[in-house]
Amino acid sequence: MKSLRKSGRAAFIPYITAGDPTLAATRLFLRALESARADIVELGVPFSDPMADGPVNQRSAQRALKNGATLGRILEFAGHYRRGGGKVPIVLFTYFNPLLRFGLKAFAKKAEENGIDGVLTVDLPPEEAGEYRRRLDERGIAAIFLASPTTSAARMELIGRASTGFVYYVSRLGVTGERAKLPAALAAGLKRLRGKVRKPVAVGFGISTPEQVRAAARHADGVVVGSALVKLTEGRSPARAARLIRAAASAMVRALRGLRRTICL
Amino acid sequence: MRKYSALTGRFGEFGGCYAPETLMGPLHELRRAYMRFRADPAAQKELKYQLKNYVGRPTPLTYAARMTGALGGARIYLKREDLAHTGAHKINNAIGQALLARRMGKTRVIAETGAGQHGVAAATAAACFGLKCTVYMGSKDMERQALNVFRMRLLGAEVVPVNSGSRTLKDAINEAMRDWVSTVRTTHYILGSALGPHPYPSIVRDFQSVIGREARAQILAAEGRLPDLLIACVGGGSNAIGLFSAFLGDKKVEMAGVEAGGEGVNTLRHAARFAARAGGSPGVLHGTSTYILQDRDGQVRETHSVSAGLDYPAVGPEHAYLFRTGRAAYVSVTDREALRAFDFLTRSEGLMPALESAHAVAYAMKRVPRMPARKIVLLNLSGRGDKDIDTVREAKRGKNG
Numbered sequence: 118m119k120s121l122r123k124s125g126r127a128a129f130i131p132y133i134t135a136g137d138p139t140l141a142a143t144r145l146f147l148r149a150l151e152s153a154r155a156d157i158v159e160l161g162v163p164f165s166d167p168m169a170d171g172p173v174n175q176r177s178a179q180r181a182l183k184n185g186a187t188l189g190r191i192l193e194f195a196g197h198y199r200r201g202g203g204k205v206p207i208v209l210f211t212y213f214n215p216l217l218r219f220g221l222k223a224f225a226k227k228a229e230e231n232g233i234d235g236v237l238t239v240d241l242p243p244e245e246a247g248e249y250r251r252r253l254d255e256r257g258i259a260a261i262f263l264a265s266p267t268t269s270a271a272r273m274e275l276i277g278r279a280s281t282g283f284v285y286y287v288s289r290l291g292v293t294g295e296r297a298k299l300p301a302a303l304a305a306g307l308k309r310l311r312g313k314v315r316k317p318v319a320v321g322f323g324i325s326t327p328e329q330v331r332a333a334a335r336h337a338d339g340v341v342v343g344s345a346l347v348k349l350t351e352g353r354s355p356a357r358a359a360r361l362i363r364a365a366a367s368a369m370v371r372a373l374r375g376l377r378r379t380i381c382l
Numbered sequence: 383m384r385k386y387s388a389l390t391g392r393f394g395e396f397g398g399c400y401a402p403e404t405l406m407g408p409l410h411e412l413r414r415a416y417m418r419f420r421a422d423p424a425a426q427k428e429l430k431y432q433l434k435n436y437v438g439r440p441t442p443l444t445y446a447a448r449m450t451g452a453l454g455g456a457r458i459y460l461k462r463e464d465l466a467h468t469g470a471h472k473i474n475n476a477i478g479q480a481l482l483a484r485r486m487g488k489t490r491v492i493a494e495t496g497a498g499q500h501g502v503a504a505a506t507a508a509a510c511f512g513l514k515c516t517v518y519m520g521s522k523d524m525e526r527q528a529l530n531v532f533r534m535r536l537l538g539a540e541v542v543p544v545n546s547g548s549r550t551l552k553d554a555i556n557e558a559m560r561d562w563v564s565t566v567r568t569t570h571y572i573l574g575s576a577l578g579p580h581p582y583p584s585i586v587r588d589f590q591s592v593i594g595r596e597a598r599a600q601i602l603a604a605e606g607r608l609p610d611l612l613i614a615c616v617g618g619g620s621n622a623i624g625l626f627s628a629f630l631g632d633k634k635v636e637m638a639g640v641e642a643g644g645e646g647v648n649t650l651r652h653a654a655r656f657a658a659r660a661g662g663s664p665g666v667l668h669g670t671s672t673y674i675l676q677d678r679d680g681q682v683r684e685t686h687s688v689s690a691g692l693d694y695p696a697v698g699p700e701h702a703y704l705f706r707t708g709r710a711a712y713v714s715v716t717d718r719e720a721l722r723a724f725d726f727l728t729r730s731e732g733l734m735p736a737l738e739s740a741h742a743v744a745y746a747m748k749r750v751p752r753m754p755a756r757k758i759v760l761l762n763l764s765g766r767g768d769k770d771i772d773t774v775r776e777a778k779r780g781k782n783g
Contacts, residue, residue, distance in 0.1 A: 165681040166552060166667060168559040169402045175546060187679040213400055213666045218680030240400045240669070244390070267407040267566065276403070290404055291564035 127376040128156035128339030129330070130319055131346050131366055132210060134177040135160045136186020140194045142355035147198060149359040151205050153366035159237070159341060160195070162188055162211035169212075169239045171294025173344040176351070188215045188224070196231030208235040208261060208282075216249070225252035235259030235282045243279035250279060261285055266306050270313055277314030283339065286310055286320045294344045296323035299332055307336040327372035334376045342369060391580020393703035399580040401669045405559075408566045413581040415486045420588070425485065432477050433592060436510065437467045439474075441593075443600035443760075448730045455750040456610065456757035460733070461597045463621065463764045470736060470765030471593060471621045472503035476572055478589035480507035483570035490514040490569040494558040496523055496551035496617065497691035497738060498530025499765055500574030505539035507572070515539040518557040522549040523690045530769050548684040551617070551694045555668050575618025576698035579669030583699050590624025593762065598628045601760055609760040611636045611749070615741040616712065617653070617691045619698035621764035626710060636711070639701060640745045642687030643714035651686035655697045656705050656712035664702070667695070672702040688717035688773065689737035691765075715744040721777050723747055724767060736765035737773065 133146050143160075150158055163178035163186055170178070188211075195207055209228070216224050216238065228236065235258060241249060243262055253260045259282030264273055266289065276284060286307060289300045300306075303320070310318055320333050321341025333340045346365060350358040391397045401409055419425045433439040442465065446458040463471035476493075483491055491513050495501030501517040508515035517534055521543040524531050534541050547553040555578075562571040576586040601609050612629060614622035616639035629635040644652030647660045655662035655673040665674040667682060675683040675695040687693040704710035715723075720737055723744035728734045735743055742761050750759055767774070 165547065166556050168556045168668070169563065171560075182681060189679070214674070214676070214682070215680035217665055218676065218678070239402055240666070242399065242401065242403060242406050245398050245400055263403040265402075265404040265407075267404050269407055269410075272406065287402075287404060290566060292560045 126373045127334035127337065128319065129154070129366070129370045129373055130157045130159055130321070130339050130341040131155050132159040132161060132341060132343030134163055134174065134181050134347060135191040135194065136163060136181035136184055137177045137347070137350060138180050138355070139184050140186060140190065142350070142358070143194065144198065145355050145359040146350070146362055147203060147205065149363035150366050151203065153363050154370050155205055155366055156339065157206045157208055159208050159210045159343070160191070162191055162209055162215055164212040164215060167212065169292055171292040171344060173348050174293050177347045188219050192227045192231045192233070195233055199232030206234040207232065208237055208259070209233055210237050210239065213238050213241045221248055221252045225256040225258060228258055229256035233258060235261050237261040237263070237285060239263065243275055246279065254281070263287055264310050266290060266302065273310055273313035277316055280316055283317040283319050284310065284314050285341070286318050286337065288320050288322045288324065288333065291322070293322055295325040299324070299329050303333065304336045327368045330369045331372040331376070334373050340373070388584065391584060393700045394706060396671050396702040396706070397580060397583060397699035398671050399669060400666045400671065401579040402563060404563050405566065405579070409579055409581065416482060416581055416585055419482050419485060425481065429478055429481055432481065433474065437473050437477060438465065439592065440596045440600070441465045443597060443604065445604070446731050449727065452730050453747060453750040455755065456753035456759045457755070458746060458750060458759045458761060459601060459604070459609070460761050460763045461593060461625065463593060463762060464733070464735070464739070464766035468499070468503050468506050469768065470499040470503070471590060471624065472500040472574060473506065474592055474624070475574065475586050475589040475620060476500065476503035476507040479570065479572040479585065480511050480513060483513065483572070484511055486570060488513070488568060488570040490516070490565065491572050492516045492518070492558050492561050492569055493572045493574055494518045494551065494554035495574060496520070496554065496693060497689065497736065498523070498527040498534070498769060499691060499736070501539070501541070502530050502533050502537070504572045504574070505534045505537035508539065509537050516561065517541050518544050518554040518561070520544050520548070520550040520554050523551065523554070526773055527690055527769055528772065550685070550690065552682065559668070575620040576623045576700060577618045577668060577670055577672070577696060583670065586620050587623045587627055587700060590620050591627040593621065593624040594626065594628025597625060597760060601758070605758055607758070608632055608635050609758040611638060611753070611757070611759045613638050613640065613742045613746055613759060614762040615640045615692060615738045615764060616697060616701060617642070617694050617738060619701045621762050623698060623700055625762045626704070630709065637704070637709065638745060638749070639710055639712045640741045641712055641714040642689055642692035642741060643716040643719070644686040646716055647714055650683070652714065653685035653687045653693050653695065654714035655695070657714055662695070670699045672696050672699040673705070688720060688777065689741065691736070691738040692741060713745055715741050719744040721774065724774060733763065734767035735763055736767050737770045739764045740767070
């Protein structure tokens, strides 16, 4: 486990889909996010049937798959990035089937070799994650589980115990994607979760503007922004998209100034 | 291999509950509500009442005399699910789940549909119990099952076209899940086949098990003994598991599930998950661990079948278990064979099968002539073919022109 620099603010955790539209573009985007001072990057592994994702991320996954972004290539890509001096911790955001097909043991080994810091599998609850957790744990890779507004107190404890690194709180019922407003019950939901979980909590789903980022960060240790950044890549050259991503991410990081951060991977 | 766990929904190594966290609480709630429903005499009485007086059960078991004569082998009985209200077995499950939804205090139901039979059944049950209903359907399936789309809309359901992926059943399930994850507090998802996260495979099997219970009693009454072979088509596999479930303990009863061979299992255009070489492999899709048609990177492959209801890359987890343990055999027939079987049953018995059910008939046409006359075959005629007339007409036109 690597410890992050202490920057004295809540963590900014942008999401991008690996390989959308190409892995070369993803490299540019990673550099852009790094220079915007992102604390952790969630790298999406595209899947043919992303049932937890809204239209923006669905289209993004389709573009990536069309251009051949397989799990194996994404892991190699992450290794190149690390060996090239890339410093931002990487959490893979994935569905379970590609990992299963790769083999959980082989996946954990390759992930470690290529500098992956954590894995979040959106359709794998702790109850089904026995071997998965063991394999990741053997390799010192964080297993991040999700909690949501429908999660009971008992499940929150289970999720807290199962998670290493941090717990990801899904801000609202529904799929990924931008929304006009943060849910009214967000603060209460995060407070409830923090009462049951000792680990740091990041919040995501539907958070897209600097104002929303700052508001959400008042109640969490980190904030995830996905579709709002992914959307910037649609129909643009990678170089142009990278500039826009950098500008958007910088504005979000600025919005976080002065808010504490406690997530370390 | 442990057989079945009602707590975790495992069928040996298959099944389970691989759902996004937002659905985990609601799925546990559904499991508890269903356990209560199953144990509650009043609920069971209501279900029985609706199956008898609304669905029209029991459905008959018809001896297919001319089909038997034409094939010259085992005697064939047809379980007539085509005679159930709405024209297919899907209503058994839709009525059951609608009753369950009402008991859970849900005011809205959603459903996915491939051939449209489950969508029609869900829309019907919703109309019957005064629930709001939204049905997700792949836009490719909407084209080839236009009649059923119209039926659903007549019944007051909203039919939402799904344009992602292969625009078929699997994409409709993705979209229904996305709806459910947003609306789970007021909405019950009436999943139409014996698949998805636990407890769905068990709930759907239980509601469809009425097929097997009736058929077992009916064949005993007609022949004084059990059949030698059961035949049913398998998309997700709800009609098949409904029939098979009553015979699992009868070791001498052979079971065959018939998958969609599409343009042939040596092409990529089929939906035969259990085919020997070109078939599927274990994986996780739509919340369950089962056999899936996938590429070597774990991406789900596109499938093809002339029958929208069988055009699905995964299969119910209990079928994966029955396949793995060898208790049931899984075979496939091609589009062409299914279309030939459609003609054959229509002409020889005056029964027009759904193209899904025609797959079961096609396998009987291959298998029955090789069986001695003393043997008995029980085939599940899971639905009627009115909905497929356009597809059949297109296919004939293609062949002639």
